[in-house]
Amino acid sequence: MRYPSHVTLVEVGPRDGLQNEATPVPTDVKLQLIRQLAAAGLTHIEAGSFVSPKRVPQMADSADIVRALNPAASPLHYPVLTPNLQGFDAALAAGAREVAVFAAASESFSQRNIQCSIADSLARFAPVLAAARQHGVAVRGYVSCVLGCPYEGDIAPQAVAEVSLRLLEMGCTEISLGDTIGVGTPAGVRQLLDALLPQIPASQLAGHFHDTYGMAIANIVAAMECGLATFDSSVAGLGGCPYAQGASGNVATEDVVWLLNGLGVECGVSLEALLDASALISGFLGKPPASRVARALLAKRGSEQ
Numbered sequence: 001m002r003y004p005s006h007v008t009l010v011e012v013g014p015r016d017g018l019q020n021e022a023t024p025v026p027t028d029v030k031l032q033l034i035r036q037l038a039a040a041g042l043t044h045i046e047a048g049s050f051v052s053p054k055r056v057p058q059m060a061d062s063a064d065i066v067r068a069l070n071p072a073a074s075p076l077h078y079p080v081l082t083p084n085l086q087g088f089d090a091a092l093a094a095g096a097r098e099v100a101v102f103a104a105a106s107e108s109f110s111q112r113n114i115q116c117s118i119a120d121s122l123a124r125f126a127p128v129l130a131a132a133r134q135h136g137v138a139v140r141g142y143v144s145c146v147l148g149c150p151y152e153g154d155i156a157p158q159a160v161a162e163v164s165l166r167l168l169e170m171g172c173t174e175i176s177l178g179d180t181i182g183v184g185t186p187a188g189v190r191q192l193l194d195a196l197l198p199q200i201p202a203s204q205l206a207g208h209f210h211d212t213y214g215m216a217i218a219n220i221v222a223a224m225e226c227g228l229a230t231f232d233s234s235v236a237g238l239g240g241c242p243y244a245q246g247a248s249g250n251v252a253t254e255d256v257v258w259l260l261n262g263l264g265v266e267c268g269v270s271l272e273a274l275l276d277a278s279a280l281i282s283g284f285l286g287k288p289p290a291s292r293v294a295r296a297l298l299a300k301r302g303s304e305q
């Protein structure tokens with residue numbers, strides 16, 4: 001089987017992971033985590049989310065985070081979520097150079113997550129994309145619930161294709177395909193990508209798998225076999241989604257790096273250094289990492305000391 005020679009990992013732990021943690025994480029701990037992730041070799045680190053602080057208080061300090069990271073002066077990528085122009089303006093003022101809008105392939109999830117229909121969400125994103133173009137800011141498009149919805153069940157691949165194509169037409173550079181509740185299996189991934197790839201090149205697609213049913217790694221393998229070479233992952237398997245009951249964490253970055261190392265696929269991330277980030281945030285949150293790779297390696301590290 002042929003795999004890509006290089007995979008780009010988009011680390012989403014500081015956003016997708018921490019947005020869902022009940023324990024408040026102070027700004028300086030988030031910054032320390034982001035710096036350790038960067039030190040481990042991650043080049044794309046989603047740093048925050050400019051959403052309503054009433055809805056997601058965990059992300060209320062995103063402007064401080066972006067200001068401290070100063071993306072314009074960094075070779076690294078620090079995208080942030082911006083659901084509307086209000087969020088985009090705040091992100092731009094803080095210094096963000098890359099943002100992401102987030103839509104869904106399911107009407108019910110769109111309503112629960114961002115309080116509007118899919119069509120209305122696209123209308124809200126239009127001014128974001130226009131402003132981003134004007135300021136030279138790159139925009140990623142997320143599509144949630146691509147392999148199933150907590151409210152609607154199965155989602156037709158064509159529904160995913162329609163919203164993805166609209167986002168690309170509007171100017172998004174990449175679509176991240178979110179298995180938000182982690183119900184997908186490799187057969188579903190292949191079916192989805194069979195529908196998408198005749199219309200969208202693999203280079204414009206990323207896989208965003210959650211590990212609720214333990215299928216995320218298998219789904220990444222299936223997606224790589226279809227040609228995808230960008231995957232979102234979250235240190236320590238942090239995450240979930242506040243609007244998708246039962247959504248467990250994103251696939252753990254440690255597990256993906258272990259997989260890629262085993263397959264001989266280069267991703268530029270040091271597992272040893274990544275473990276430091278994993279230990280930092282897990283220690284702070286007072287729970288072991290959800291990543292089995294991290295648990296095994298940290299136990300080994302402990303026994304060798």
Ligand code: HMG
Pocket residue numbers: 016019049050051052053055056082083084086087088102113114115142143144145178179180208240241242243
């Ligand atoms: P709305 O209620 O339709 O917006 O919310 P509104 O324009 O009517 O404003 C209501 C209030 O929100 C106002 O404040 C606005 O100022 C404020 P108030 O007057 O009541 O004090 N507001 C904002 N504040 C800060 N930043 C903003 C902003 N916009 C409005 N950008 C909105 C619409 C989308 C903003 C809201 O529903 C929201 O923030 N929702 C949170 C959505 C969210 O963060 N979901 C989780 C991320 S998505 C995800 O995790 C999935 C993903 O990982 C992929 C996957 O796994 O599938 C991406």
Ligand code: MG
Pocket residue numbers: 016178180208210239240241250
């Ligand atoms: Mg997610």
